[in-house]
Amino acid sequence: MDFQREVLDRMIVLETKMDVVISGCPTCKAKVDASEIALTKTIESTKAAHHRIDEVYKTAGYISAGIGLILQVIAFAVQNFKGVH
Structure with missing residues (x-):
């Protein structure tokens, strides 16, 4: 459980930092938005x-x-009717 909590805490920190970076860079935000749409x-x-x-x-x-x-019907017909003439 400690490992999961640590991973979640680190992800929260990363998301926060990304939000700060993206908000400070409108071009970056536009690229991220375009990437999400794509x-x-x-x-x-x-x-x-x-x-x-x-x-x-x-x-x-x-x-x-x-x-x-169809092939089974043909095989059946050939086997059962080959002697009938």
Whole structure:
């Protein structure tokens, strides 16, 4: 527990120092704000890409299952009807 408390205390000190530095440098604040916006957009884009990839995998699974079923029907037909003429 002491370690966690120490880490939290140090983080608070760092955040305070960063706030002081950023408030003293408007250009720095603008860059930080722009970085936060870019990061948010990147996260949203990544989530959308993962959603599209998941849909591709799902569709590929359905196609594979369909092809497997068709091949099994053809194999069944060939095995059971090859002597019927």
